[in-house]
Amino acid sequence: MEDLSHLAYDGASPLSRESCYRALAAKDTRFDGVFFTGVKTTGIYCRPVCTVKTPRESSCTFFASAAAAEAAGFRPCLRCRPELAPYALQQNLAHAVWQRIAAGALNDGDIERLAGEVGLSSRQLRRVLLQHFGVTPVELAQTQRLLFAKKLLQETRMPMADVAYAAGFGSVRRFNSLFAERYGIAPGDIRRATPQDDAVAQDALTLRLAYRPPFNWAHILRYLAGRAIGGVEAVQQERGVYLRSVRIGEVTGWMQVTHLQARHFLELQVAPSLAPVLMPLLAQVRAQFDLDANPAVIEAHLQGDPLLGTHIRTTPGLRVPGAFDAFELAVRAVLGQQVSVAGATTLSGRLVARFGEPGDTPFANVTHHFPRAGKLAATDIAAIAQIGLPQSRAQTIRHLAQFAAAGGLNMRPGMTLEEAVAHLKTVRGIGDWTAHYIALRALRFSDAFPVGDLGLQKAAAEDEPSGRLTEKQLAARAAAWTPWRGYAALILWTT
Incomplete structure (x- = not known):
């Protein structure tokens, strides 16, 4: 059984595997962003509110973050779109660092600078994120960049190069390579598979x-x-x-x-x-x-x-x-x-x-x-x-x-x-x-x-x-x- 002791949605009562599955079956919005479900039979991970048919409990693995799910080899669901999930609002150091990374704090790759802002050494920073989310700062940043790029691909008509740079990638080649490696699909294929809203203003990003x-x-x-x-x-x-x-x-x-x-x-x-x-x-x-x-x-x-x-x-x-x-x-x-x-x-x-x-x-x-x-x-x-x-x-x-x-x-x-x-x-x-x-x-x-x-x-x-x-x-x-x-x-x- 996974260690879900840190998934206390009310700040006190820890979530067990059983309670995660009940929340998943009920599509309970209170737990959106609190955990993610990896489905072993499909290799995809979802939000608890995903509208697909609920998988069997034996097929489910629960994760505290999208980054942990991706580090375990799961790909994001194209229907519920994990990048849309609200954050788990907890006022502790790990979540504060996570939110900084989600805002692009590691897009320049400078872990030492981020660690200095937090008041830790880079080694201590790595330990904090591993203990709380099961991933390193680099893995967490990579997941946030990929999910943000996926969001831009599905919601805007930005040119591919602009998507790559807006998501914090240093080059389009690196973006294409990592996207295909992690998600098993090219960025352009994601966009082609997404219906475009013709009502979106041409002079704005929506x-x-x-x-x-x-x-x-x-x-x-x-x-x-x-x-x-x-x-x-x-x-x-x-x-x-x-x-x-x-x-x-x-x-x-x-x-x-x-x-x-x-x-x-x-x-x-x-x-x-x-x-x-x-x-x-x-x-x-x-x-x-x-x-x-x-x-x-x-x-x-x-x-x-x-x-x-x-x-x-x-x-x-x-x-x-x-x-x-x-x-x-x-x-x-x-x-x-x-x-x-x-x-x-x-x-x-x-x-x-x-x-x-x-x-x-x-x-x-x-x-x-x-x-x-x-x-x-x-x-x-x-x-x-x-x-x-x-x-x-x-x-x-x-x-x-x-x-x-x-x-x-x-x-x-x-x-x-x-x-x-x-x-x-x-x-x-x-x-x-x-x-x-x-x-x-x-x-x-x-x-x-x-x-x-x-x-x-x-x-x-x-x-x-x-x-x-x-x-x-x-x-x-x-x-x-x-x-x-x-x-x-x-x-x-x-x-």
Whole structure:
């Protein structure tokens, strides 16, 4: 029997071979991305939600990752497409490294650099991934590149060479060779076997990102609409569309996100200019829309609380809206100190108009890229204050920009919430509330919880005569919500 002790979809109860097979037979969406099934009789591996006839249990081998399945000699299913599976959202070092590799961290082959970012030696990094996923960093990176290339072949009309380079391969020859060796089929054959959607815009790349249902798209759009940064992003709620400018390094473009509810996808249209950075782009979109959350697990943990349960039952599928860019969100959080949401939105729009860079997009209300950290770090405090800020707040913005420009927001994988909050609070002007808010939305700590938030103190008060809880009382009240206090915070904010 395979060692599945690390496949704890609820963070506590390990999955046995029997429970994996039951999930497979039920096509249980809660387990999508948590494990993969290799079918010995076909040599193919699938997601638990694959619509093919369920194989006999004796024919099944279960794996913690797609990379482990491929290392064992299985090929990805062309029907359920394992590259679409949401990640198993676990906040530990191995998964943090996995997500960096999925975003292209090893496309240059520099394991020593990645190990240094993680704070390990390359030997220790190899041991961590072997223990958790059963594969080496190189094997994991190879699988991610191949699956990403397969995704591009099936979802876009990108030229073959562009697919190879976008997926992180150094040459088209290497891409063709490894693809054929691993999958037993040429890349061109994959494309020819995939029906092309003639409705796809010719001036955009269209990609799909899966999630575990339910997904409350309307709620996440409402939340983002009230906080959209003028000129950089826009929400068209009546059409169910999110728009924004995109800048990753020196590559610029735009993106549009819509919801395909019947198929459990977000559909992403991006500018063709973004082809070289598609791997990190998709990773950022997954984080922004919290696509790797497992709502059934989170809601099961929280719904027993009378304060939260009613809201969960009436509005299932809530996600914590993340951030496309950590610096952008951190600045937005500082602008929101001691002012209303609408006031902070106005200030962020002024900041973009004054210090942002013009961007070329097809959207009339998306015209700029957010100011670079380096530019704000070098800007006079008085000039920043002219957008309508007190001198102290303008000074915090510049301190934050200097912090970000020096790499302060590039958190080490495996860092704890407490370490991250303490690190953010080294910036003068950032206190506990702001640090937790940044940790929750930008750094994706699911247990971040700003106990100093007045809205949370009031929403959690219930029958408290004063109408609000103290920070100490709220912290005690929220202790039972760990490790999903961030989701509890979102529920309380919405009430």
